[in-house]
Amino acid sequence: MNTRKTIVWTKKDLLGLEYLSRQEIELILSTAESFKEVTTRQIKKVPALRGKTVVNLFYEPSTRTRVSFEVAAKRLSADVINISTETSSVKKGETLVDTGKNIEALKVDTIIMRHNCSGAAAMLARHVSASVINAGDGWHEHPTQALLDMFTLKEKLGRIEGLKVSIAGDIAHSRVARSNIWGLIKLGAEVTVCAPKILIPPGIEKMGVKVTNNIDEALAGADAVNVLRMQFERDQSNAFPKQLEYFKTFGVTRERLKKAKKDIVVMHPGPINRGIEMSSEVADGANSVILEQVTNGIAVRMAVLFLVAQANERLKNENTD
Amino acid sequence: MNTRKTIVWTKKDLLGLEYLSRQEIELILSTAESFKEVTTRQIKKVPALRGKTVVNLFYEPSTRTRVSFEVAAKRLSADVINISTETSSVKKGETLVDTGKNIEALKVDTIIMRHNCSGAAAMLARHVSASVINAGDGWHEHPTQALLDMFTLKEKLGRIEGLKVSIAGDIAHSRVARSNIWGLIKLGAEVTVCAPKILIPPGIEKMGVKVTNNIDEALAGADAVNVLRMQFERDQSNAFPKQLEYFKTFGVTRERLKKAKKDIVVMHPGPINRGIEMSSEVADGANSVILEQVTNGIAVRMAVLFLVAQANERLKNENTD
């Protein structure tokens, strides 16, 4: 605990957990703890970001993440501006950097960006002095999702260090998996990934994880399992037989959980495909913390918004000194 | 007047006027009266819902109702989050209950929902502890529209009890008609519905209304007529001849009003089809209160938002005691 107190957040951006130290991740989680208390008050608002402007810049549709960030920013008293590509200048062929520089010229403080290209948030961050928060970039990272997963794990199990955590689903195309792996490994968890062979990216072992193609193996002895969403809607051909097959082979069911630790924590980033990656019984069962993850997302995003804003202000003051 | 004072609003939701007592409806109307005064001030804002989060969850496009609720919530100092299905997780196949539970997990206080299925708001309300306000569910109810209609009637004519009110238009497919009938009957008005036979739902008399297929009959002796929007845009085949025919047979015109009471109040939930269900002369004439209905919608929605939030807070405090 003492180490945390001495750490100060100095980065203007949050781009991915790959780029953070263990201490920085712990600082976000402990800051989120204080903000979680705020969300239980009758008046759930604090003036921390009053007068600041936060832009949600979403190049992919996403209600859940956008709304979570919007609620978090408003609870910090920031002004929030939503921009989605459906209506944006992107249609007129503007480059990402030009869009970013134009948003920055509005004297905006923080840009939360989701983009379908890996590295988009990092590129934007290099070109603007506003803070950039990566809300998902291609298959690369989705750091606030992993942070809220870890926050929930720590809340449930008291620690991350030494935990056995399995991540099951389409690992190859999942930024949620990648951010969780970076974060969990840094905080000392043992991570196993589980998927059909074709959905395991080659060389994933180098990240320090074990690999299995057997869901029962992934569940056996695990303290927690993070079940990813299968995106069958992207390939409609024979979707139904494929979904049935996936559920039979990989679906997390009550029967399968019987062979796992009694208190195994079941997580899912949502939205759930009931009857595909997990059964409804599991999704709504005693081991599931899925809705608590959503609640914790607000506290974690408040923490991130607060820390990057504070760091950026310090940076700007140093530059003007 | 004394009865009103002794009534306290205890429901966490507003789902339909069918489920309210006369006293509860009168309580909403009298609360709205106080809020109407606020909207005439130079600073039209009160801190009643400061720190509360209100979500507009619209499964059907609706600018008018969404904006009216958004303005009402902001005048109460609430934070407002807009979600429309165009961009929502619904596209990803999430069920309504899952969507509701996820929104609730954001520690949101009130969900205002419009949905194309009858009973959707009631189902949501059973599954979430947040307050749910029905902003229109299929052909079932649109309670705040009926409340603003009744508020306007009472403002114009001093009472609802004993008034003769006709409702003209597509009664069969109108949630506005249904909510008005429940509310007006409970408050002691005499209600007549008027439409072509095919647009009168069988058994409507059981709700306590008279039925006519003759607009002149509906207007004769009525204190007020509520003219519903004809949704010809949903069936484009031969739309124009059908519209002309409807206007000839059922359109409310100056000529027809000449045979009605001189001070008959003409209402319409908007948007008006000029030259279809009523003539422009009538829409803009001295009997029309159409724009006053829009203004009163803010006060009525402020009242509903305020009452359900207060009741829900009491319920939550009781549960934690």
Added chain:
Amino acid sequence: MNTRKTIVWTKKDLLGLEYLSRQEIELILSTAESFKEVTTRQIKKVPALRGKTVVNLFYEPSTRTRVSFEVAAKRLSADVINISTETSSVKKGETLVDTGKNIEALKVDTIIMRHNCSGAAAMLARHVSASVINAGDGWHEHPTQALLDMFTLKEKLGRIEGLKVSIAGDIAHSRVARSNIWGLIKLGAEVTVCAPKILIPPGIEKMGVKVTNNIDEALAGADAVNVLRMQFERDQSNAFPKQLEYFKTFGVTRERLKKAKKDIVVMHPGPINRGIEMSSEVADGANSVILEQVTNGIAVRMAVLFLVAQANERLKNENTD
């Protein structure tokens, strides 16, 4: 300077620079100067429009202008409601005046409107007592864009009077050009427009401008050049050869600028087509003030929002006296 102090803004609307006096334009620019200071503070918010409701009513998609007005209004502490035609009652066939009257009935204070028809804002303004700000009407005017261009010019060059300003691009279809011409001429600048013959509207000389079809002529001796966006995306046939040809003949490049004044100010309303109307070197070069224009847009729009709100309040008080 003394003249400015004695002028009071009395118009409830801002419809176009054609309808303003030199003193009124100068009053907006000097008011914007004070607001620009606000945007440099740590807390960039002032309570000037607290409790006021501002509606962004956009019949054409536009992220840049909508966001700029939204940020400006929020920095003045107004509540902002966004309405875009994608989701609006317009789909249901409502007329513009009915839409305006309905919005006004919500007791909204200011309507910012973009519409594809020339004169739409003026028509709306005649029918509502709310303030109307024209955010672009067809090919007619886009007054706040011209005001921010002039604000930037004055900031860079200390004055407008006597400046030589060239406007290059599709003059015929540009509301930005038209508003700039009205404003610059009133404030005493010499204006030259430059475009291929087919994009020069007949009779433009009557506005008091010089005309050239040669970009080098337009640049020679100019204190500033305002380069308009070429809308090639509207005509996709042979777009690429036409773009190359345009760039070769009219594109503003470093080579061409070498023959211009060393300190020529290069402006562009954005979004830029790099390599079509100007080269990237010029867009990002030392003469470019393109991003400063964006920043100044906030201050100018805050000034306009503030002045029309103040004038409208005075008007309403006079009417009730």
